[in-house]
Amino acid sequence: MKIAIVGLGLIGGSLAKAIKKNTQHSVYAIDTDKETIRSAIEQEAIDEEITADELKMCDLTIICLYPEGIVEFVRENAGKFKKGSIVIDSCGVKTAVTYPCENILEDYGVRFLGCHPMAGREFSGFDYSVDNLFDKASFIITQTPNTKTQLVATVGNLAYEIGFRKVVVSTPEEHDRIIAFTSQLAHIVSSAYVKSPSLTKQSGFSAGSFKDLTRVAKLNEDMWTSLFLLNKDPLVDEISHIIDRLTEYKNAIETENADELKELLKNGRELKELSNNMSLER
Amino acid sequence: MKIAIVGLGLIGGSLAKAIKKNTQHSVYAIDTDKETIRSAIEQEAIDEEITADELKMCDLTIICLYPEGIVEFVRENAGKFKKGSIVIDSCGVKTAVTYPCENILEDYGVRFLGCHPMAGREFSGFDYSVDNLFDKASFIITQTPNTKTQLVATVGNLAYEIGFRKVVVSTPEEHDRIIAFTSQLAHIVSSAYVKSPSLTKQSGFSAGSFKDLTRVAKLNEDMWTSLFLLNKDPLVDEISHIIDRLTEYKNAIETENADELKELLKNGRELKELSNNMSLER
Numbered sequence: 001m002k003i004a005i006v007g008l009g010l011i012g013g014s015l016a017k018a019i020k021k022n023t024q025h026s027v028y029a030i031d032t033d034k035e036t037i038r039s040a041i042e043q044e045a046i047d048e049e050i051t052a053d054e055l056k057m058c059d060l061t062i063i064c065l066y067p068e069g070i071v072e073f074v075r076e077n078a079g080k081f082k083k084g085s086i087v088i089d090s091c092g093v094k095t096a097v098t099y100p101c102e103n104i105l106e107d108y109g110v111r112f113l114g115c116h117p118m119a120g121r122e123f124s125g126f127d128y129s130v131d132n133l134f135d136k137a138s139f140i141i142t143q144t145p146n147t148k149t150q151l152v153a154t155v156g157n158l159a160y161e162i163g164f165r166k167v168v169v170s171t172p173e174e175h176d177r178i179i180a181f182t183s184q185l186a187h188i189v190s191s192a193y194v195k196s197p198s199l200t201k202q203s204g205f206s207a208g209s210f211k212d213l214t215r216v217a218k219l220n221e222d223m224w225t226s227l228f229l230l231n232k233d234p235l236v237d238e239i240s241h242i243i244d245r246l247t248e249y250k251n252a253i254e255t256e257n258a259d260e261l262k263e264l265l266k267n268g269r270e271l272k273e274l275s276n277n278m279s280l281e282r
Numbered sequence: 283m284k285i286a287i288v289g290l291g292l293i294g295g296s297l298a299k300a301i302k303k304n305t306q307h308s309v310y311a312i313d314t315d316k317e318t319i320r321s322a323i324e325q326e327a328i329d330e331e332i333t334a335d336e337l338k339m340c341d342l343t344i345i346c347l348y349p350e351g352i353v354e355f356v357r358e359n360a361g362k363f364k365k366g367s368i369v370i371d372s373c374g375v376k377t378a379v380t381y382p383c384e385n386i387l388e389d390y391g392v393r394f395l396g397c398h399p400m401a402g403r404e405f406s407g408f409d410y411s412v413d414n415l416f417d418k419a420s421f422i423i424t425q426t427p428n429t430k431t432q433l434v435a436t437v438g439n440l441a442y443e444i445g446f447r448k449v450v451v452s453t454p455e456e457h458d459r460i461i462a463f464t465s466q467l468a469h470i471v472s473s474a475y476v477k478s479p480s481l482t483k484q485s486g487f488s489a490g491s492f493k494d495l496t497r498v499a500k501l502n503e504d505m506w507t508s509l510f511l512l513n514k515d516p517l518v519d520e521i522s523h524i525i526d527r528l529t530e531y532k533n534a535i536e537t538e539n540a541d542e543l544k545e546l547l548k549n550g551r552e553l554k555e556l557s558n559n560m561s562l563e564r
Contacts, residue, residue, distance in 0.1 A: 118489045138486045168486035178487040181480035186491035189471060191550030192527035196520055198463035199553055203561045204420045204450035205460040207400045209468035212494040217554035221547035228535055228543060238478060239532040243525055245474035250521040253514055258507055265503035268473030271481055272499035279485045 001025045001158075004050060004058040006073060008036050010121060011090050012064030013129025015162070016045040021131045022163045028058060036126045045129070055080045060158070063089045066226050067097050074101045074112070083109040088155060090117055092179060094142045094172035096230040102144060111151050114172055116140040116179070117164065122218040132163070139164040142172045180234035187224055188239060190217040283307045283440075286332060286340040288355060290318050292403060293372050294346030295411025297444070298327040303413045304445045310340060318408045327411070337362045342440070345371045348508050349379050356383045356394070365391040370437060372399055374461060376424045376454035378512040384426060393433050396454055398422040398461070399446065404500040414445070421446040424454045462516035469506055470521060472499040 003019060005012045008031040016027050029046040031037050040046045055061055061081060063070045070089045081087055087110055089097055098114030105112045119137035121128055139159035141152055156167040170178075194217045202210060228235055252261040285301060287294045290313040298309050310332040313319050322328045337343055343363060345352045352371045363369055369392055371379055380396030387394045401419035403410055421441035423434055438449040452460075476499045484492060510517055534543040 118487065120489060120491070137489060140487065166486055170487075174483075175487070178480055178483050181478050182484045182488040182492040185475070185478075186495045188528065188531050189475065189495060189524075190491070190554075191547055192524050192531060193467070193471065194550055194553040194557060195527045196463045196467075196523050198460050198520070199557055200560070201456075201460050202464045202557060204448055205400065205422065205452075205457070206464040206561065207402060207419060209402070209472070209498045210464040212497050213468040213471060214554055214557065215494050216491045217550045218558070219547060219551055221544045221551060224547055225540055225544040229538055229540060232535055232538065236532055236536050238480070239528055239535070241478050242471075242474055243528050243532070245477045246470065246521055246525050246528075249470050249474060250518055250525070253510055253521070254518050256511055256514065258511060261510060262503045262507040265473055265501060265506055268476055268499045269501055269503060271476040272472075272496055275476060275481055275484060275496065276500070278482070279488065 001059045002028065002057055004028045004030065004055055004061040005046070005064060006030045006061060007064040007069070008033075008040050008046070008126045008129075009064060010124050010126070010128050010133075011117060012062070013040065013045060013126040014119075014131065014133035015062060015064065015090070015117070016040065017043070017129055017131035018134055018162050020045060023161050028054070030055075031126075039126060052077045052080050056082045058082060059085050061085065061087045063087065065089075065091070066223055067091045067093055067230055068226060070097050071100045074104050078104050078108050078110070081105070081108065081110045084111075086111050086113065086151065086155065088113045088115045090115060092116060092183065092227045093230040094175045098142055098144060098172045102146060106146070111148070113147065113151055113155050114142040114175075115155065115159075116142075116175065117159075122216055124220045124223070134162065134164050136165050138166040138168050140168045140170055140175055142170050142175050144172065176231050177234045180231055180238045184224075184228060184231060184235050185238040185242065187216050187219055188228075188235075189242065190214050191219065193217065283342060284310065284340045286310045286312065286337055286343040287328070287346060288312045288343060289346040289351070290315075290322055290328075290408045290411070291346060292406050292408070292410050292415075293399060294344070295322065295327060295408040296401075296413065296415035297344060297346065297372070297399070298322065299325070299411055299413035300416055300444050302327060305443050310336070312337075313408075321408060334359045334362050338364045340364060341367050343367065343369045345369065347371075347373070348505055349373045349375055349512050350508060352379050353382045356386050360386050360390050360392070363387070363390065363392045366393075368393050368395065368433065368437065370395045370397045372397060374398060374465065374509045375512040376457045380424055380426060380454045384428060388428070393430070395429065395433055395437050396424040396426075396457075397437065397441075398424070398457065399441075404498055406502045406505070416444065416446050418447050420448040420450050422450045422452055422457055424452050424457050426454065458513050459516045462513055462520045466510060466513060466517050467520040467524065469498050469501055470510075470517075471524065472496050473501065475499065
């Protein structure tokens with residue numbers, strides 16, 4: 001299969017490297033940065049650079065741009081994809097991307113599937129891409145009422161072939177609700193965490209818990225601003241929820257209510273244990 | 283030197299193992315659980331079990347109990363320590379422990395130093411103790427107006443000998459203020475995080491950020507209830523602070539203020555970068 005990747009950032013670059021390492025497919029790439037293309041060819045992450053006009057030779061196009069960029073790219077190049085081919089994306093919000101892209105491409109006989117490879121790093125760009133980023137990751141596919149099951153099978157099997165550990169099939173709406181909690185809230189909380197006046201004194205006073213809680217505060221603010229605003233309602237709900245929970249702990253400590261505090265902590269421990277037992281991360 | 287360890291839990295057990303591995307000192311232990319003592323002798327983590335009456339042969343006693351248990355143990359056994367010997371503790375709050383213990387022991391000619399080895403695991407008990415728990419950790423020593431510098435030197439050098447990466451000298455009050463942020467707040471936030479209704483759906487939708495943010499929710503609620511209540515004011519300040527910060531992000535997202543949201547995220551990223559640059563964890 002001939003695969004085109006649009007955007008060789010951390011995710012696009014890592015997908016290219018994983019495909020070249022784990023499959024026999026050819027990889028072609030479009031990127032506005034010539035240095036990135038040069039570097040990708042040199043590292044054998046891609047076979048060749050192509051132009052948008054050459055997308056017509058590709059069976060699958062993976063668009064690895066920011067959310068707005070994906071819809072824009074699809075709109076501007078809708079007539080250039082091969083008829084009957086598949087276009088997927090890799091961004092972290094699905095409702096705002098999947099329906100517009102699906103609608104645009106339907107008229108051109110091109111099948112769109114909104115996807116989300118669940119991995120990342122606290123660095124951006126091709127220079128940080130690695131061929132094993134997805135080895136322990138799940139690959140989320142979002143189905144709409146128009147999605148043919150055969151399309152899910154083709155893309156899902158490719159994800160396993162690329163090296164993903166698990167394929168999860170969801171809907172754009174369900175994906176966005178859950179991701180608000182598992183990923184977006186984590187970045188907000190981490191970013192808020194480091195703003196304490198105590199931050200500048202933490203050296204030598206921190207162990208694993210501080211490191212874990214603050215790791216993802218080192219984020220790409222352009223990308224995350226876009227992701228957060230495109231998933232406003234579920235994310236605002238999650239932030240409100242954690243604020244309410246934090247207030248419960250604060251009240252129990254302020255009133256020195258040991259029984260209440262212990263119960264709050266015990267409930268949290270039990271929920272974490274359940275989540276460990278239910279989860280991939282086990 | 284003859285070292286006694288009181289309480290062979292995760293920290294006491296790991297200290298015993300690290301001392302036996304990295305130094306020539308003898309290690310004696312007191313623990314109410316006979317199975318733990320048997321296991322510690324079998325694993326050569328300690329040389330022998332002793333009774334409180336045998337503390338008089340030890341040059342240094344390390345008390346690795348919960349905070350209240352430390353003051354209680356010191357009060358009940360004050361006359362049993364060797365005159366001129368050193369007693370230290372290892373718990374996570376210092377003001378509530380250091381001053382009472384120092385005062386009690388002063389009358390017996392025994393020197394007390396409040397200490398805090400900055401490492402832990404999300405498991406409790408001797409079974410989880412390891413000889414390398416402190417390899418990348420700092421060892422905090424808290425000085426009071428009565429602490430002789432010579433005592434800090436003796437204990438600090440021992441910490442390096444045991445394998446700690448860095449010794450940090452602070453005061454009980456400063457320690458408690460900073461630890462409220464670097465450790466206690468992390469446990470509260472993690473515990474609050476897992477309480478979202480979305481938790482039970484996270485499997486397959488989570489990557490490293492979820493795992494990091496929630497790891498320490500799996501905590502020992504008895505110990506942490508005690509630590510939190512003994513450090514009430516600094517901890518309530520930190521929880522209030524992060525609630526206020528989270529509210530700023532929530533408002534920016536609710537009002538779709540992209541510029542404000544990007545600025546909040548950028549500030550967080552810059553603070554995290556500073557903290558990385560200043561920190562051990564680099």
